[in-house]
Amino acid sequence: MAESEYAFTAELWEWESQASWYFVSLPEAIADDVDAFHGHRAAGFGSVRVKVTVGATRWATSIFPDKGRATYVLPVKKSVRIAENLTPGKPVEVSLEIA
Template sequence: MTATLPLRRWQGDRGTYHLVQFEGSDAEALAMHARLHRLEFGKQRGFGSVKVTARIGDTEWKSSVFPQDKQSEWILLVSKKVMRAEDLAEDDRVTVTLTL
């Protein structure tokens, strides 16, 4: 799945995080994958997450996406290492490819 999304900043108790948020049909596909995983293995991963391989530009990494708002939105955190490697800043539109 590939989507072009705005890079957002979120200030948490333990620091600042950057993330992209999947919605619509992409979120539905992630939710379906999570449900199928739960049916196949009889349990869900921590926080209902789904393991993915993510790519932005030339940078690829293993991560997880996390459901928000009853799985109608999914969050992918983008690390500082990826931000530096791809010269990204808050509000940039980034093309993200996820492999489930």
């Protein structure tokens, strides 16, 4: 039976282009599991819908495959970063459920 709930700690990082985006990379073992059991449900850009909890904040979003990092990345929006006092380089405890 495929897992649909995961918990992990990973560092928040910033990707800069014309706008700054903030992400947490899923651990490789979890990313492999998501790809194997849920990748067939992927939508545009290979995205997989998820429900996420960080601290007291819960929201729905998608994770996206990042071929360069060989994992999925989870975008962390500004309201979550502010509410949970998250800054780049800081570890983030994440609970993630495949939606």
